[in-house]
Amino acid sequence: MAFEKLLSSLTMGRLELPNRVIMAPLTRARTPDSTPGDLQAAYYAQRAGAGLIISEATNISPTARGYVYTPGIYTDAQEAGWKNVVDAVHREGGRIALQLWHVGRVSHEMVQPDGQQPVAPSALRGEGAQCFVEFADGSAGQHPTSTPRALETDEIPALVDDYRQAAKRAKRAGFDMVEVHAANAYLLQQFLATGSNKRTDRYGGNVTNRARLLLEVVDAVSQVMGADRVGVRLSPFIEIFGLTDDEPEAMMHYLAEQLSLRKIAYLHINEPDWTGEGPQLTDDFRRQLRDGFRGTLIYCGHYTAERAERLIADGLGDAAAFGRPYIANPDLVERFRREAPLNEPDPATFYGGGAEGYTDYPTLD
Secondary structure, eight states, X not given: OTTTTTTSOEEETTEEESOSEEEOOOOOOOOTTSOOOHHHHHHHHHTTTSSEEEEEEEESSGGGOSBTTOOBSSSHHHHHHHHHHHHHHHHTTOOEEEEEEOOTTSOOTTTSGGGOOOEEXXXXXXXXXXXXXXXXXXXXXXXXXOOOEEOOGGGHHHHHHHHXXXXXXXXXXXXXXXXXXXXXXXXXXXXXXXXXXXXXXXXXSSHHXXXXXXXXXHHHHHXXXXXGGEEEEEOTTOOOTTOOOSOHHHXXXXXXXXXXXXXXXXEEEEOTTTTSOSOOOOHHHHHHHHHHOOSEEEEESSOOHHHHHHHHHTTSOSEEEESHHHHHOTTHHHHHHHTOOOOOOOGGGSSSSSSTTTTOOOOOO
């Protein structure tokens, strides 16, 4: 069989996956009221052949938002909408994780409740960062982010509790797992990185302190779901939204050790070349990560089936996540199985709109 490793089964935490083809989290900006509906249920159910679907990034609270038309998991209506999605995926035999998201400083007063400032580890705006807002005339588009305010130390327990409550809603909605989004220069990575975290309290300074918030979030979410139903997404070396970091390797080694001790199900590494540009992770780095973390390792970033097969065959990773290929190929696993050509995604329909470019891509059959 072609791609024998990629299409083989995998035990990941509590789950048994029928293959190692993961659907990466993909923001599609198709929930104007922040509540998933029947269109989202159809979209995810079409892709239930994935070993695991990881949902689009989902706001844990009203203040977590940086992009309009993205879903949340902090109201009863949102929870019910996601339950409809989960049920649709499960009816098709699939498995789905909810990605828990807080954008931190990648936001603007126009997106925040009552026009308040976004929050971040420090009052530092990301150089060149943009968010997605709705303007007064009802149109939407990119807009430079605001300067955030620094979270007070005594506000952090409530932030951790927002993650806990989001996990409780995810569990009630029936999600098989949750993924803590600590990548792509959003809030939790802002705490991890030296360039965005200039705090002098117990959440700033050395590696241990900068990692503290993420580990507190993981502990809180694990208490709800069980650690074997929790994953964490990280993006070492990434430089977007003005994020800079002088100690990415030291942080990764520390997190690998700490998350391994917590026995979470998986680490999901978003590679720095996910845009098609920038540095690539070395095999030496992957081996060090493999030595440090004992759970499942998922890599994401411009993977083809061939490249994913090599990654797994070489023992450097356990699974690969596919983003844009899953936009255009709801039956991606079957296409890999048959070595069939892939549909090309239409970038014009990536964000916003309705069924076009969302649920209308053809399958092989």
